[in-house]
Amino acid sequence: MKGVVIAGTGSGVGKTSISTGLMSKLSKSMRVQGFKVGPDFIDTMYHRSATGRCSRNLDSFMMPKDVVKKVAVHGSKGADISIVEGVRGLYEGRSGKDDSGSTAELAKLLGFPVVLVVNARSLTRSAAAIVKGFMSYDKEIDIAGVIINNISGDQHENKLKDAMEEIGINVLGMVRRDADRAIPERHLGLSKDRSSDKNTLDSMERMVEELDLDQLVEICYGPETNDVDDLYVKRDTGLTAAVPVDDAFCFYYKENIECMMASGIKIKNFSPLNGDMLPDADIYYLGGGYPELHLETLSENRDFFQGLRTACEDNKVMIGECGGMLTMCSSIVSEGMTYKAAGIFDAEADVAGKRHGPSYVVAGSNGKCRLFDGTIKGHEFHYSTVRPGSGCEFGFDILRGGGIVGNKDGMICRNSIGTYMYQHALSTDDWIGRITEICE
Template identity: 50%
Template sequence: MSSNHPRVVIAGTGSGVGKTAITAGIMNRLSKHRCVQGYKVGPDFIDPMFHTLACKRQSRNLDSFFMDQVTIKNLFGWASQDADISIIEGVRGLYDGLTSTGDDGSTAEIAKFLGAPVILVVNARSLAKSAAAHVLGFKMLDPDVTIAGVILNNVSGDRHRKKATEAVENLTSIPVVGTVEKLHEKLAERHLGLVTTFESDNSKILKQTSDMVENIDFSQIEEIADNAADMQFNINCPFETSPCENVKIGIPFDKAYSFYYHENLESLHYAGACLKYFKPTEGESLPDVDGIYLGGGYPEIYASEISSNKDFIEGLKTFSDDGKLVYGECGGMMTLCSSIVNMNEYKMANIFPEKAVQTQQRQGLSYVKATATPDNFLFAGQEIRSHEFHYSHLDPSPSGPFAYSISRGTGFNNGFDGKIVNKTIGTYMHQHALSTKSWGTSFVKFMSDA
């Protein structure tokens, strides 16, 4: 890809400063006249949905725990090659990563990998001169990170806007590219983050985020992106490929099952699988397929609709009993249990005898390091890096055989994750296909050999 591809990182001074809504608004506005490719730093599923909605093309995750630098730059080059500009939303604060002093896992690390300048979003509520102190600290902490602009969020009128802008520009020499008014209405949230675009009024989201950024100078943002460092990117397909195997894999994709890394689906496609999407919460039954991949999402919110779809849950049980491939991640794994217990108890597929019990307290939020056990018929012996984020646990604690031995993370809270029954695996882990490079080919080979 051209060495001067326009790109910019929208980072924050911390979580909760409004990065996602502001980034989506910027993407939406720029998409009116340019082809915009969106990215999210980190393992998040929901924020990229807002990018995809705003850009009208699939957003991507850039995660340095999952992927090495070469793979990140390859994914970026491949996905951006036909775009005019790339907008990368950060995670947490700009410098926050896996350790207290290092770059690993941080937005700053991705910015340096990609040679991308940074626009820093600052929560300026009740700040004027102190906003400059925030920006100055971020500027000075790492000279290798280019903070090229600032967006001040939560300004409370013209007087506040003027004072905070003058302070930042005069005391840090970094331009304020825009301000965002303090809002009374914010994007809806729940326990795993923002409410997904599958469950929202998307035209309202687009208008809301677009209106938020009306006081941002987009020509400045484009100029900052145009001045990104010269850097060559590999534009070759990053996935393992195989000849068409004529296998079909069913994938529930609706308001209950929407947490899929797009690269996982692409990996299956490039490995030769035909993907058959369906919507269990809308009453659709299992398609005629050779395997099933159940992603995560919010089955606990829509447990009543899932439980009442007998064709789906009984079909899963029969499919598993017949020894066909079923792979469930987090919410998908919960669906494989005997029931989901939330305010009420809802019958599920009963492939696993345990109940999935929803809790108020977070049970797992961590990057995961694991080794696939010898019983894991897809990835035996492989070192696995993944992510988990769940507010449920299994009751009783599951017994083996297990698919993964955990060295970092929670899993089933007993050093293991991934229950195995027949050729069904259910796990709290979300793997990324560019971390486990054989993701797609392993699924397709198993289904074609079965």
């Protein structure tokens, strides 16, 4: 397993665009595996578009370190190189005293070199000082090169080359400031019109046209590894799970689906946006995505919502995460319009509510939810507000994070649960175990 970590001096330096552009260009001549440090669905979707391979998240908060490494080995199988996109600045993590949760921690864990992306707007020798500081801060990190973004012209570029030569760092290339490379407007990170995603990918490719791809490949290295075959508990249940996949429901960790499959669960994908009927299944897993952008279309698929209500009444297992949970509410309010939803929970969702980015969650099961037990780790995105009715019951007490209301999350009804929290199957030893017992 050999690869490289594309890290930044901070947020907003161009890591995602440059990482994805590199994946796309290199995938034309080799098999490239993408990874993302931390919890994220949007960047990994770009990676998948660029490489044709499922990108995976590497997160040491939700997963033990040894499991993180196994995910990297598992995901890299059959790939020539792996490209890991970092999160925030190289050394930013959960603490100011150590590197836990940082890109630096992942680079050391995987044994990969680091290429540092620097935003050099209005900087020349100061950019070299920043890079030198990053190089000396942690001697266990091998910063093997830099990519310099936001170059204004030839004079700026020449000064930067001289400054970087002075500190002895490989410059893999410089990215000129160019309005034609602007990424199309996005909704919460991903384009509203998925047909524009190809244009976005093309823009990212153009950003890396002048980079030295041969040198990038040459500096990649990593440890010798063996195949991983013990990520999941294996069973032969013969169960089925219906999983919607379209623009409204597109946020799933690949490992969650693989975990189900390892337990002998057959996955039935369908698209509510295309008018598909709800398949008959033992388990219904509704991931997050962008249901708020398609409420009119979803509301016209009456079989979908009615089918969910019937499945709940029949005591089928149902898991709704974030956007999936919103569709399990009685109604969804968007831009002054109220749309009927599945009505499993006596709760109103409002997509014009509070908004804040991803944050980690630690929840404790309070015994009311049969599906999950003990302490649960995950993450949440809050781009909506849910107002539960007075009789609504909750299965989780939030120890860290926002939840739905009053440090509570996980609305429950029979064997159905709806939560803002995205769980990762590898954050626990047997994520699907209790569910298979209930179904059987």
